[in-house]
Amino acid sequence: MIAKAKEFITSIPVNKVGMKDLLDFERTPRNMLVAVITVGLLALFVVGLAFFFMHGHHAYNVTKEHPWGLLLAVYIFFVVSSTGLCIIGSLGDVFGFKDYMLISKRAIFGSIVTILAGFAVIAVEIGHPVTMLIYNVLTPGLTSAIWWMGTLYGAYLAFMIVEFIFLLKGDMKKAKIFGLTGLLVGLAAHSNLGSVFGFLNARPIANGVFYPTYFILTAFITGVFIAFIIMGFRYKLEFPEKVKTMLTGLAKMQALLLSILIFFITWKMFTDIYGGMPDRSEVAIHILGSWTFQAEVILAMIIPLVIILKDMGRSPVLMFWASLSGMVGIFFMRYNLVHDSQLKPLQMMKTTEYQLAPSWVHYIPSATEIMISLGGLGLCIAMYYAGTKFFNLDEDH
């Protein structure tokens, strides 16, 4: 049994890469810029962690009224990216769309990398991550959406790794089985993440079926954005015809997905505001006036949609830049989700003297939170870069 496992592991095609090979890349201005940014982000991660280990949760600007902050938003950002990449990767190797086979391996590897970055960030957001690992098993809270989300994401990561191994080995049959299972578990995990907010009866702005379904839609959209970004870097924006065909297909799909998203958001806002329901309509009106919401709409929805509709997605280079804008917008989308759910104080009376009656809950991330969040991005890029060295992420012929 052990010998078989050993044989299985040794037969995984991995390039022999030394430290010298890792640091060896074409010294173009673009590559140098990305390298400097990545090292800078990793340095911020280290500094952020140092502050966290010195001051614990006091290094964060979270409060009693706003206990979830930037790090949770960034965790959601990464796991949404992971689920999205899993969907994109599955188009080829699970659902058999031949045009999308060429991105399968890259997307599945990306999904592993992004969820690992997400786990790295959430590990310092959760107060006691080791206790979590122990009591998640010993005393599972089966009525808790967080329990289901975390457990399913753990299983999802395992399935993604196994799928990736079979993709590397070229065993498409087993890759398909693990890919389909991983996709289903990932979708379940992701909609459970939506239900973490959807189950909040105390927060009418978040409560309901919207988030569990909207999370799947926005994951798909995020996956398409990242697909453009990683393919853009892979081919240095000079796409071969086969890649162009795939990206045009993805762009058309993205136009449909973004249209549905805009439709969903519009109706959510209408239903939130209509009738003036307490604790919901005034929050929705407040959200409409916030610059972060406007950034989300412009960067993640309007700019990419306009660029796709201009020539029905036939300009992958433009779509690459639109996808960068889209990912910044998706970040704001996650931040808004977390912040806006906590905008309205649950207790509207004064509790101390010389205090104004509560109005909106304010939150500005601390420097430590920002450094760890940016560091998560650095981790993600660094792991992906290492992956391109260790594995052949292109389609096998």
Add this chain to the structure above:
Amino acid sequence: MARYGMALDYKNCINCKACEVACKEENGVTLGADKHRIWVGVKEIEGEYPFLSISSSTFMPSQCQHCDDAPCQMVCPTNATYFDENRVVRVNTDQCILCSYCMVACPYDARFVDDRTMTVDKCNFCSDTRLAQGKTTTACQNTCPTKVRTFGDLDDPESEISELLRTRDHFSLKAHLGTNPKLFYLT
């Protein structure tokens, strides 16, 4: 085994804050305005002089409502929040992972982080202190000069609280959320 609850004759509250102090002293709650298991909410007088609405000004003592269907207990991923044998909602600090989900889910804003253990803390009806010593009153009730609070077993028909709830009109906070609080405000 009991089912503890509390009735609050809140219109008698004079906002002396003796209950807040007694709670902190009895249960060793850390200092700081944000670190409180119980508090008195103040609704200020509405209107402009000389048309001030004196009736709009109220003091509303509040705390964990010890809901029978507690959202904080349902959302806890490690079952750190649990109902004890007296249906008091409590936190096992060994199991708390500080994911803060309970703080977001509690409709009453009744939870806070204890900086010493870095776990979530809340009112537990003095279960670790007075009830553990065999007493049948809570610190906040015991100290209240205007006898706002009545603590007791809701399942005992002869308890003072049961009698009060039979004979006085009362309401619960955010009752529409279906949390079934065990704190009752007498009108």
